[in-house]
Amino acid sequence: MSFYYIGREASKLWKRICAEITTEIKLLGENWKYILGGLICQYIHGLAARGVHYFHRPGPVLQDVGFYLLPELGQDRAYISEFVFTFVFLSFVLWTFHPFITKSKKIYTVLIWCRVLACLVACQILRIITFYSTQLPGPNYHCREGSKKATLPRPDNILEVFLIVPRGMLFGCGDLIFSSHMIFSLVFVRTYHKYGTRRFLKQCAWLTIVIQSLLIIAARKHYTVDIVVAWYTVNLVVFFIDKSLPELPDRSGAAALLLPLSKDNKTKEGINHKLLNGNTGDTADWRPRTQINGKILEEGTIVHVEAIINGL
Template sequence: MMSPKKSLSSLRPDLIRFALSILFILIVVYHMFLIQLLSDQRWAASLIKEPLSDLGFSTVPSLTREWVPDFFVMSLLVVTLSSLTLLARSWLEAIVVLRRFVWLTGTLYLLRSITIIVTTLPCPRDCHPIQINGFRDFLWVGLTMMVGLYKTCSDNIFSGHTMIIVSCMMLWSIYGRNKWAILCAYSHGIIGILTIIATRMHYTIDIFLAVLLTFGLYSFYFSLVNEASQRISPSLIGLDATKGNGDADRKSLIMMENRLNSVLLDIVVWVDGLDLRLNTYSSIDLPTSSYSV
């Protein structure tokens, strides 16, 4: 339940930056759709039209209802964003959660644009590229794609559907407070990913790269947020997002990077032998300064 502690007028700077994040993602998405159209034209002119061999296609039964992945993605996205917004402890937390999602999603879409244009793979399903008649038509079709009127064929390498699913799973991992809700979100997401393979919407490698890049960017971003928070306010060093003293809003917004990276940190500790060299090791936090061990 949101606290009325801070009025919307006092949050004007945060709202302005949130509006800028919306503008950013709209520009990036439009750019990405134009890139997809260019990729389709290149694929249409190529000699390779048959789908590539894919282990996922050989394992997961085919599904002809192409709307199913869209349903899983959109339902998870709507439930995730609405739930985290309504359950936020304050307006500030709600704005920051949404703004972070928008910035990260826009950045991932920008990376996706690069992967689409540098390498064009044949479409994994029966598909016919959109016919473009001139530059104006090119710009117009890209605009109409933003409202779902057209779909392209060769937007492979990096699955956008999987990216949204994994992003929602990450948000539940970071902000979720109920383990059953988190479990439901993960189950919903995994089934959604399987439907992407079943409908032959993407190759399995597209999904693998989307999972890897999305998890990597979220982990990297939240680690930087934690580092920046400690540099701006050294009193935050070692402060858990759910414990300590001070302003409740500020505490709730300190990133819990350990919840994202705890398993990876344990692996690094073992591989690097930190537990052998540091006798005081009990649990490793992300470093806040440079040092040699």
Template structure:
């Protein structure tokens, strides 16, 4: 019962901190989410331009046997597992003690990586439309060509999710690999389990092979995604301010309000902001995220994040 109360108190305080961050950054988060729709709209639009034709010669198709329509769900199932696992992990600071980041700030970075990669993807697949290798994009399939839209509403609704699953023409480069690699790279930097980091890269490789085997993309779509997303994350990450350090010596990210200045709640709030657990028995310091030490360095980073500035 005591542990349940402590956990509930921790969740409540962590939620209050994240809500304050959300009020500061909601516009950027909303912009990133809206762009996900724009990306889907662009992919739907290129389907109207798609013209089926002979499947291009592809090294991956020569090596990997086709899974076929009946087993095409395998790659989608693995992607769903990757997506849901990452989302759950980003919210684990609400429950577990090993807090190395703020969830709102982490998703800001993730959306920045996704948007930059998706902009490049839209440019490339509109530049040249390749004949889709998937079974529903081949000559003779009723889904290979989209009839001209009857209204603007038909285009804007993008027939979700069917229009996304059975899209054609948005090939170079793979959207599934954008999400997969962004998630893996993010966990590789902010995650704490070495085995899971290794496993994540293995899963990314398996996902690449399954996409080719299911003929959802050409091999070039996967190859381009691997080096493009890695480069995008590398350069964007250099431009963004470092995540605040939640170790015991850091300054609080946000000021306390009047309610939080009273007694035990204030003490708990300080502990959680600074990366400590509410349980007094747990005195271990949090592992630093950005490798910088000292109150001054972290205070600078914290202020830059809250104020929305970028340190070049």
């Protein structure tokens, strides 16, 4: 009996994944230019960060209040901040693909990444302008005086300039104000705060970002000013971009469920839920799963809905 149940649920999951792939491919066909443009800008940002490393000149570490208040992690434990950032990054990426496997569908993966990339590109343009305006002596261990990695040697050919290697991304110098790690983390957390549904996870996400900020300073990867500027710049940029972009479409059709449905409408609604969610279209599955009146429903929160219909 258990094998029959597992097989039935696996079949539903496979249908749900196939239906979601079909939907997302269609959206990708309509929005591929935005996705491609955002990815190209990530590459340009990487080139700019590598380019400023050629101009970096090591010098005495600047006075910093964060360095006095926070104990230094040291080179052996500097990886802790990278571990926290990797956890935040991977968690967000996995969350954006949750519509492929869950019945509760709040977002479209392609559309959410279009929004995220728009915020990242705007912040990274400001970052490039800032760290090319003034190069500060890097506080990281490999950027200090006496380190061979503090300044890149002149490239042997033009291809070397356009080549980005992971090791170079980890051991860059000069691209300080403001922190790229904080750009990604803050954009991801703000996006989940708006479109996520679990209040506890939202609180944990913000706490994680605060801890990451302190760890970056303690690891001497950035000055305190790099973190402070990232906090208010990224939040302001995301706020204004969010206001200028159209809101994401409501996937649940929850507003329609508040209205009396005819027999034909119920049939159509059931077919739509079956295609999107992979279920049988039972009325038990017809429950609000996302936005009502422009707000995301959070688990553990009771939302009172007033349906006002013109003429009724």
